Amino acid sequence: MLGIDWKILLGEMINFLIVLFLLKKFALGPFLKILRERKQKIEEGLERSMVAEEKIKEIREKREEIVAKAQQKAMEIFDQGKKKGDEKIRNSILLGEQERLNIIQAAKKETQREIDKMKDAERKREVESALALAEKILGEKLDSQKDKALIDKLLAVQK
Amino acid sequence: MKNEAKIFAKAFVAALAGKNENGQKKIAKNFLEVVARKKKTYFLPKILKELELIEKENEAVLVLARNLDQRAVEEIKENLRIKLGKDKKFKVEIDQSIIGGFKAKTNNFLIDSSIKTIIENIRKKLV
Numbered sequence: 551m552l553g554i555d556w557k558i559l560l561g562e563m564i565n566f567l568i569v570l571f572l573l574k575k576f577a578l579g580p581f582l583k584i585l586r587e588r589k590q591k592i593e594e595g596l597e598r599s600m601v602a603e604e605k606i607k608e609i610r611e612k613r614e615e616i617v618a619k620a621q622q623k624a625m626e627i628f629d630q631g632k633k634k635g636d637e638k639i640r641n642s643i644l645l646g647e648q649e650r651l652n653i654i655q656a657a658k659k660e661t662q663r664e665i666d667k668m669k670d671a672e673r674k675r676e677v678e679s680a681l682a683l684a685e686k687i688l689g690e691k692l693d694s695q696k697d698k699a700l701i702d703k704l705l706a707v708q709k
Numbered sequence: 710m711k712n713e714a715k716i717f718a719k720a721f722v723a724a725l726a727g728k729n730e731n732g733q734k735k736i737a738k739n740f741l742e743v744v745a746r747k748k749k750t751y752f753l754p755k756i757l758k759e760l761e762l763i764e765k766e767n768e769a770v771l772v773l774a775r776n777l778d779q780r781a782v783e784e785i786k787e788n789l790r791i792k793l794g795k796d797k798k799f800k801v802e803i804d805q806s807i808i809g810g811f812k813a814k815t816n817n818f819l820i821d822s823s824i825k826t827i828i829e830n831i832r833k834k835l836v
Binding site: 674677696698701704705707 | 808809828835
Protein backbone atom coordinates (compact mmCIF):
# COMPACT_ATOMS: atom_id res chain seq x y z
CA MET A 551 0.00 0.00 0.00
CA LEU A 552 1.24 3.31 -1.35
CA GLY A 553 4.64 1.58 -1.83
CA ILE A 554 5.50 2.08 1.85
CA ASP A 555 7.66 -0.54 3.40
CA TRP A 556 6.45 -0.57 6.95
CA LYS A 557 9.53 -2.32 8.11
CA ILE A 558 11.81 0.28 6.65
CA LEU A 559 9.58 3.01 7.99
CA LEU A 560 9.62 1.48 11.39
CA GLY A 561 13.37 1.04 11.21
CA GLU A 562 13.71 4.70 10.07
CA MET A 563 11.46 5.75 12.90
CA ILE A 564 13.49 3.85 15.42
CA ASN A 565 16.65 5.39 13.92
CA PHE A 566 15.09 8.82 14.20
CA LEU A 567 14.12 8.28 17.76
CA ILE A 568 17.58 7.03 18.57
CA VAL A 569 19.13 10.08 16.87
CA LEU A 570 16.65 12.31 18.66
CA PHE A 571 17.52 10.77 21.96
CA LEU A 572 21.22 11.06 21.27
CA LEU A 573 20.84 14.67 20.18
CA LYS A 574 18.85 15.48 23.19
CA LYS A 575 21.29 13.74 25.46
CA PHE A 576 24.53 14.98 23.98
CA ALA A 577 23.88 18.14 21.98
CA LEU A 578 20.69 19.89 23.02
CA GLY A 579 21.45 19.80 26.78
CA PRO A 580 24.87 21.54 26.55
CA PHE A 581 23.50 23.95 23.95
CA LEU A 582 20.65 24.95 26.20
CA LYS A 583 23.06 25.25 29.12
CA ILE A 584 25.25 27.59 27.09
CA LEU A 585 22.19 29.60 26.14
CA ARG A 586 21.09 29.83 29.76
CA GLU A 587 24.56 30.94 30.82
CA ARG A 588 24.73 33.57 28.09
CA LYS A 589 21.29 34.77 29.02
CA GLN A 590 22.37 35.08 32.62
CA LYS A 591 25.54 36.94 31.61
CA ILE A 592 23.51 39.30 29.50
CA GLU A 593 21.13 39.90 32.35
CA GLU A 594 24.07 40.51 34.72
CA GLY A 595 25.62 42.87 32.17
CA LEU A 596 22.37 44.74 31.86
CA GLU A 597 22.08 44.96 35.61
CA ARG A 598 25.66 46.21 35.89
CA SER A 599 25.06 48.67 33.14
CA MET A 600 21.99 49.98 34.95
CA VAL A 601 23.93 50.25 38.19
CA ALA A 602 26.72 52.02 36.33
CA GLU A 603 24.24 54.35 34.76
CA GLU A 604 22.81 55.05 38.18
CA LYS A 605 26.27 55.77 39.47
CA ILE A 606 27.07 57.98 36.50
CA LYS A 607 23.87 59.82 37.09
CA GLU A 608 24.69 60.15 40.75
CA ILE A 609 28.22 61.35 39.95
CA ARG A 610 26.89 63.82 37.44
CA GLU A 611 24.46 65.17 39.99
CA LYS A 612 27.21 65.39 42.57
CA ARG A 613 29.48 67.12 40.06
CA GLU A 614 26.77 69.60 39.24
CA GLU A 615 26.20 70.15 42.90
CA ILE A 616 29.94 70.68 43.47
CA VAL A 617 30.16 73.01 40.50
CA ALA A 618 27.17 74.95 41.80
CA LYS A 619 28.70 75.16 45.24
CA ALA A 620 32.03 76.19 43.74
CA GLN A 621 30.31 78.85 41.71
CA GLN A 622 28.49 80.09 44.78
CA LYS A 623 31.74 80.11 46.76
CA ALA A 624 33.47 81.90 43.93
CA MET A 625 30.70 84.48 43.91
CA GLU A 626 30.99 84.89 47.66
CA ILE A 627 34.76 85.28 47.40
CA PHE A 628 34.29 87.70 44.54
CA ASP A 629 31.76 89.69 46.59
CA GLN A 630 34.04 89.70 49.62
CA GLY A 631 36.96 90.73 47.46
CA LYS A 632 34.87 93.44 45.93
CA LYS A 633 33.78 94.61 49.36
CA LYS A 634 37.37 94.61 50.60
CA GLY A 635 38.47 96.36 47.46
CA ASP A 636 35.77 98.98 47.89
CA GLU A 637 36.77 99.39 51.52
CA LYS A 638 40.40 99.75 50.54
CA ILE A 639 39.50 102.32 47.95
CA ARG A 640 37.40 104.15 50.54
CA ASN A 641 40.28 104.00 53.04
CA SER A 642 42.71 105.16 50.37
CA ILE A 643 40.46 108.07 49.59
CA LEU A 644 40.19 108.91 53.30
CA LEU A 645 43.94 108.59 53.73
CA GLY A 646 44.52 110.72 50.68
CA GLU A 647 42.19 113.33 52.10
CA GLN A 648 44.00 113.25 55.45
CA GLU A 649 47.34 113.50 53.70
CA ARG A 650 46.09 116.43 51.66
CA LEU A 651 44.95 118.15 54.89
CA ASN A 652 48.32 117.45 56.49
CA ILE A 653 50.14 118.91 53.51
CA ILE A 654 47.94 122.01 53.61
CA GLN A 655 48.53 122.32 57.37
CA ALA A 656 52.30 121.97 56.92
CA ALA A 657 52.27 124.49 54.08
CA LYS A 658 50.33 126.93 56.28
CA LYS A 659 52.82 126.50 59.10
CA GLU A 660 55.76 126.92 56.74
CA THR A 661 54.19 130.06 55.28
CA GLN A 662 53.60 131.45 58.77
CA ARG A 663 57.21 130.68 59.67
CA GLU A 664 58.39 132.50 56.57
CA ILE A 665 56.16 135.47 57.36
CA ASP A 666 57.48 135.55 60.95
CA LYS A 667 61.03 135.29 59.64
CA MET A 668 60.43 138.13 57.23
CA LYS A 669 58.81 140.24 59.95
CA ASP A 670 61.73 139.53 62.26
CA ALA A 671 64.22 140.40 59.53
CA GLU A 672 62.27 143.58 58.81
CA ARG A 673 62.25 144.49 62.50
CA LYS A 674 65.99 143.85 62.72
CA ARG A 675 66.58 146.01 59.65
CA GLU A 676 64.51 148.79 61.23
CA VAL A 677 66.46 148.54 64.49
CA GLU A 678 69.75 148.52 62.59
CA SER A 679 68.67 151.59 60.61
CA ALA A 680 67.52 153.39 63.75
CA LEU A 681 70.76 152.62 65.55
CA ALA A 682 72.87 153.60 62.54
CA LEU A 683 70.94 156.86 62.38
CA ALA A 684 71.43 157.37 66.13
CA GLU A 685 75.16 156.78 65.71
CA LYS A 686 75.33 159.27 62.84
CA ILE A 687 73.33 161.95 64.65
CA LEU A 688 75.27 161.53 67.89
CA GLY A 689 78.56 161.61 65.99
CA GLU A 690 77.55 164.84 64.28
CA LYS A 691 75.82 166.58 67.18
CA LEU A 692 78.19 165.77 70.02
CA ASP A 693 80.73 168.54 70.53
CA SER A 694 83.42 168.73 73.21
CA GLN A 695 81.15 170.35 75.77
CA LYS A 696 78.29 167.94 75.29
CA ASP A 697 80.71 165.01 75.27
CA LYS A 698 82.22 166.20 78.57
CA ALA A 699 78.76 166.54 80.09
CA LEU A 700 77.91 163.06 78.85
CA ILE A 701 81.16 161.64 80.28
CA ASP A 702 80.38 163.23 83.65
CA LYS A 703 76.97 161.59 83.65
CA LEU A 704 78.47 158.25 82.65
CA LEU A 705 81.06 158.53 85.43
CA ALA A 706 78.29 159.34 87.89
CA VAL A 707 76.44 156.20 86.79
CA GLN A 708 79.63 154.18 87.36
CA LYS A 709 79.63 155.04 91.09
CA MET B 710 113.80 137.93 99.07
CA LYS B 711 111.65 138.92 96.15
CA ASN B 712 108.98 140.12 98.57
CA GLU B 713 111.56 142.25 100.37
CA ALA B 714 112.41 143.98 97.07
CA LYS B 715 108.71 144.51 96.46
CA ILE B 716 108.27 146.03 99.94
CA PHE B 717 111.18 148.42 99.29
CA ALA B 718 109.75 149.37 95.90
CA LYS B 719 106.26 149.95 97.26
CA ALA B 720 107.59 152.03 100.16
CA PHE B 721 109.58 154.11 97.72
CA VAL B 722 106.57 154.72 95.46
CA ALA B 723 104.41 155.59 98.48
CA ALA B 724 107.01 158.07 99.68
CA LEU B 725 107.13 159.73 96.25
CA ALA B 726 103.38 160.21 96.00
CA GLY B 727 102.30 163.83 96.06
CA LYS B 728 105.84 165.21 96.04
CA ASN B 729 107.17 167.73 93.54
CA GLU B 730 110.35 167.11 91.55
CA ASN B 731 112.69 168.40 94.24
CA GLY B 732 110.85 166.49 96.91
CA GLN B 733 111.02 163.35 94.79
CA LYS B 734 114.80 163.80 94.28
CA LYS B 735 115.24 164.19 98.03
CA ILE B 736 113.17 161.09 98.71
CA ALA B 737 115.19 159.12 96.12
CA LYS B 738 118.45 160.17 97.77
CA ASN B 739 117.19 159.21 101.21
CA PHE B 740 115.93 155.90 99.89
CA LEU B 741 119.34 155.02 98.41
CA GLU B 742 121.02 155.98 101.69
CA VAL B 743 118.70 153.72 103.64
CA VAL B 744 119.36 150.83 101.25
CA ALA B 745 123.12 151.36 101.54
CA ARG B 746 122.97 151.66 105.32
CA LYS B 747 121.09 148.40 105.53
CA LYS B 748 123.67 146.88 103.20
CA LYS B 749 121.01 145.92 100.71
CA THR B 750 122.55 147.51 97.65
CA TYR B 751 122.66 144.10 95.96
CA PHE B 752 118.85 144.38 96.04
CA LEU B 753 118.79 147.45 93.82
CA PRO B 754 118.37 145.60 90.45
CA LYS B 755 115.41 143.67 91.92
CA ILE B 756 113.94 146.85 93.41
CA LEU B 757 114.23 148.49 89.97
CA LYS B 758 112.40 145.57 88.40
CA GLU B 759 109.66 145.88 91.00
CA LEU B 760 109.45 149.61 90.34
CA GLU B 761 109.02 148.88 86.64
CA LEU B 762 106.22 146.43 87.43
CA ILE B 763 104.51 148.97 89.70
CA GLU B 764 104.91 151.55 86.92
CA LYS B 765 103.25 149.18 84.47
CA GLU B 766 100.47 148.39 86.90
CA ASN B 767 99.78 152.08 87.25
CA GLU B 768 99.69 152.70 83.52
CA ALA B 769 96.22 153.35 82.14
CA VAL B 770 94.72 154.54 78.89
CA LEU B 771 91.86 156.97 78.63
CA VAL B 772 90.16 156.82 75.24
CA LEU B 773 88.06 159.79 74.16
CA ALA B 774 86.18 160.45 70.93
CA ARG B 775 87.55 163.99 70.56
CA ASN B 776 90.00 166.38 72.11
CA LEU B 777 88.66 168.01 75.23
CA ASP B 778 90.26 170.93 77.01
CA GLN B 779 92.98 170.12 79.53
CA ARG B 780 90.86 170.93 82.57
CA ALA B 781 88.05 168.65 81.43
CA VAL B 782 90.53 165.81 80.79
CA GLU B 783 92.07 166.25 84.25
CA GLU B 784 88.63 166.15 85.85
CA ILE B 785 87.89 162.90 84.08
CA LYS B 786 91.24 161.42 85.13
CA GLU B 787 90.63 162.42 88.76
CA ASN B 788 87.22 160.80 88.67
CA LEU B 789 88.72 157.64 87.21
CA ARG B 790 91.51 157.54 89.82
CA ILE B 791 88.83 157.35 92.49
CA LYS B 792 87.58 154.17 90.81
CA LEU B 793 90.80 152.62 89.53
CA GLY B 794 93.41 153.72 92.04
CA LYS B 795 95.00 157.02 92.98
CA ASP B 796 98.36 156.13 91.44
CA LYS B 797 97.05 155.56 87.96
CA LYS B 798 98.79 157.52 85.25
CA PHE B 799 96.59 158.03 82.23
CA LYS B 800 97.72 158.24 78.64
CA VAL B 801 95.01 159.90 76.55
CA GLU B 802 94.13 158.48 73.13
CA ILE B 803 91.63 159.86 70.63
CA ASP B 804 89.45 157.38 68.77
CA GLN B 805 86.58 158.95 66.83
CA SER B 806 84.97 155.56 66.24
CA ILE B 807 83.73 155.47 69.85
CA ILE B 808 81.47 158.46 68.91
CA GLY B 809 81.32 159.83 72.46
CA GLY B 810 81.79 158.90 76.11
CA PHE B 811 85.02 157.23 77.14
CA LYS B 812 86.95 154.02 77.68
CA ALA B 813 89.43 153.53 80.53
CA LYS B 814 91.83 150.60 80.29
CA THR B 815 94.38 149.33 82.79
CA ASN B 816 96.35 146.12 82.44
CA ASN B 817 93.59 144.19 84.19
CA PHE B 818 90.49 146.35 84.04
CA LEU B 819 88.31 148.05 81.46
CA ILE B 820 85.54 150.60 81.84
CA ASP B 821 83.77 150.94 78.51
CA SER B 822 81.29 153.79 78.59
CA SER B 823 81.59 154.71 74.93
CA ILE B 824 78.52 155.59 72.89
CA LYS B 825 79.62 152.98 70.36
CA THR B 826 79.48 150.22 72.98
CA ILE B 827 76.21 151.49 74.45
CA ILE B 828 74.61 151.38 70.99
CA GLU B 829 76.17 147.97 70.37
CA ASN B 830 74.63 146.63 73.58
CA ILE B 831 71.23 147.99 72.55
CA ARG B 832 71.69 146.33 69.16
CA LYS B 833 72.51 142.99 70.80
CA LYS B 834 69.35 143.20 72.90
CA LEU B 835 67.04 144.20 70.05
CA VAL B 836 68.42 142.36 67.04
